Amino acid sequence: MRQKRYSSDLTDSQWKAIKPYFQADRRRRHDLRRDILDAILYLLKTGCQWRMLPGEFAPWQTVYYYFRRWREEGRLQCLLSALRRTVRREEGRKGEPSALIVDCQSVATSRTGGISSYDAYKNVKGRKRHLAVDTEGLPWNVLVHAAGDHESRWALQVLTPIRGRTDRDKTVFADSAYRGLEGEIKNKLDWTLDIVEREDEDSGFSVDPKRWIVERTFSWLGGWRRLNRDYERKTDTSETMVRAALLRIALNRLS
Structure with missing residues (x-):
């Protein structure tokens, strides 16, 4: 568990809302996927390079591996699709x-x-x-x-x-x-x-x-x-970066 937290990190309630979309068979002492998401959001918020992610996060190679894997799977796209419907229903639509x-x-x-x-x-x-x-x-x-x-x-x-x-x-x-x-x-x-x-x-x-x-x-x-x-060199990477930021924005609107 990381000791240092950042303002870009997911809150406990936000992670609880999306955790079912990141279930894994492998047991860990802490939520690696939450740590990965926090690292991606930190990179987006601060504009730093992958290699300059703070040491409190997982190694940058691990963070980038999961980012690329989720991009290819369309994981963030599916999560954003479900989340925006939830936000709309909470707002009475x-x-x-x-x-x-x-x-x-x-x-x-x-x-x-x-x-x-x-x-x-x-x-x-x-x-x-x-x-x-x-x-x-x-x-x-x-x-x-x-x-x-x-x-x-x-x-x-x-x-x-x-x-x-x-x-x-x-x-x-x-x-x-x-x-x-x-x-x-x-x-x-x-x-x-x-x-x-x-x-x-x-x-x-x-x-x-x-x-x-x-x-x-x-x-x-x-x-x-x-x-x-x-x-970004590839346009699909650019699209995933935009979706990750919009995902956090949507999470901020959940009650």
């Missing part, structure tokens, strides 16, 4: 939403390499985080791709996996970058795409109806230093 908001966030990449390109509109060379969230700001899909790719090119790839996990008809709210996809989304997903227009085109910043929700989720990610820039 149905487990599945009837509305989604989709948008992108462009972030610069580091020198590690991997897929990246230049977003001329945002003046950023890097990648885009494509999120689809419900009206509570909880994520229903995360997709990372090159920043130079237009949003409309990846919209269906973001939304289609959600269609297979829900039976409810949905209205998808998006900005003008997704204009022209109304018919395709209706034909392939049987959902309605609602383009949210800015109320005042002349003003710099505006709080747009519905779309402010996904912008708030992006702002939540800004509290995790590792996510202020994309340091």
Whole structure:
């Protein structure tokens, strides 16, 4: 059991809520998987490198092994799927939403390499985080791709996996970058795409109806230093990092 604790660590009640998803046959004197999760959250919160994890955690090679294993298994993705339904029910809503908001966030990449390109509109060379969230700001899909790719090119790839996990008809709210996809989304997903227009085109910043929700989720990610820039070589690793941060955010909303 670690003696030193950090503010990024899971609380006892939070670990109790997700522990069934990390059961193992091997008996240990302490919860190794909780220690691994705490290490991943520490890395996300502080922005440190894998090799610079404090000695209170398991060796960084062990932490990275489990992170890669859970990424390949889709463990965090499944856990986040179950958790967001629990949060919605606790807040008096149905487990599945009837509305989604989709948008992108462009972030610069580091020198590690991997897929990246230049977003001329945002003046950023890097990648885009494509999120689809419900009206509570909880994520229903995360997709990372090159920043130079237009949003409309990846919209269906973001939304289609959600269609297979829900039976409810949905209205998808998006900005003008997704204009022209109304018919395709209706034909392939049987959902309605609602383009949210800015109320005042002349003003710099505006709080747009519905779309402010996904912008708030992006702002939540800004509290995790590792996510202020994309340091990962592979896009699926970037997606797992985002899901891990959103998992902790969802856990904070459990009563």
